[in-house]
Amino acid sequence: MKGTHLGEFEELVLLIIGVLYPNAYGLAIKQEIANQTKRSPAIGAIHSALSRLEDKGFLKSHLADATHERGGRRKKLYEITASGKQAIEYNRSLRNTLWNQIPELAWKKL
């Protein structure tokens, strides 16, 4: 893989980060994925996707201020970059284009 492509899980994470704006961080992302889909990825899967997405320039992050809750390390908040937005938009429009080219006949027998 050429290092610039968006895997299917990566795309999901990117979309969820948009939905969670501006409070997207590891655990929240994990939970939101569990809410909105049928999967429950492990926390490690989330973080490795996040770091790859950041390497690719589709995300940027910053450390939030410490909260006033009981304990906890500072949250690392993520946002989509312009190039990340472009990537998901490209995927979206490609899929729509292809979808529209599928002849009705292809489904007839199902």
Place this chain on the structure above:
Amino acid sequence: MKGTHLGEFEELVLLIIGVLYPNAYGLAIKQEIANQTKRSPAIGAIHSALSRLEDKGFLKSHLADATHERGGRRKKLYEITASGKQAIEYNRSLRNTLWNQIPELAWKKL
């Protein structure tokens, strides 16, 4: 990965097979991907995706009759199954749902 999920390349191949219906086979798929996207996957990539998709039950295949053209082994033609259709439809609607939940604010600064 749970073995039942649809990777991003697999999804692309599935859509292209729909577009090409009823003449989807290895080489044609490779060429159509080259036409419609910016990528030019190797033929081996196509076939390994095809065989995984068939294992998962998203595709079925049959051998075409021999043509009367110059040369060539018989083509193996692929079609999407009901369960394959369901898989791409689920992905499509999930993405639309998420997309619609992204607040405008998330794009503001781009």
Place this chain on the structure above:
DNA sequence: TCAATTTTCGTAAATGTAGAATAAATACAT
């Protein structure tokens, strides 16, 4: 220090990529 919360790390499994090897069909020369 203790408990809570979050990230990081190491390893394993699934998916994606590539090219060489193999197979099957037709054309052509003998």
Place this chain on the structure above:
DNA sequence: ATGTATTTATTCTACATTTACGAAAATTGA
């Protein structure tokens, strides 16, 4: 007819990248 070359396709093999999991480490407030 028969054998060989040529063309078109698939299969095989190896490796790279992405995804997954769970345990360990780090950070913070009490």
